Amino acid sequence: MHFKLIIAFISEDKTDKVLKTARERGATGATVINHARGEGLKPTKTFFGLSLETQRDVVLFLVEEHLSRKILESIAETGGFEEDAGAGIAFQVDVEDAIGISHQMRKLTQVVGDEI
Template identity: 30%
Template sequence: MKFTALIAMIQDKDEEAAIEAAKEAGAGSVTILHGKSIGLEEKKVFFGLTLEENVSVLLFVMPRKLSMQVMRVLREKFDLDNPETPSLAFTVPLSHVAGLDTKELHKFEHDIKSMI
């Protein structure tokens, strides 16, 4: 089974909804990192302070066959193709993976078989 890492940078307020949508689309466990996003053009607010948007970086490891399905759901639900949306998602192919839970592997196998 070939694996892919799907990384989604979503606004903090959408974190739970994004995780739920991804899991409904077939994703398994997720690692969540918190960060700040500063665009190309800085946004100024009161007293010259720069507004930094808080984001959640969601990292999913899943079979390649499921990754496009999860990506499609995230693109549609969070309007990722809209340049005004401060969210981003991309995939990275993985050549070696260790430490995946056996229950998760069985879930992936089941999900892929139901797709066929």
């Protein structure tokens, strides 16, 4: 079984919706890192030296490769990544090896079998 890591940078207010969507599409879990900061196309504005940027959540999904594209597209749609500038971004990378996921692999074997 091969895996992909989907990394999503999401507005805090959309994190729960994105997590729910990913689960509905086959993700078996996620890791959420709260209060990340970043800068997009335009630099963040400041007011008397204080940054006025919005906080983001970084969400990591380790997903089976056959499910990854569907999950990636679904979370992008839920998060409004293509519609709203600054709503968030997501991308996936290949995972060469993973350990500690044998319980998820048993569940995924059935899910992926149904998908293929």
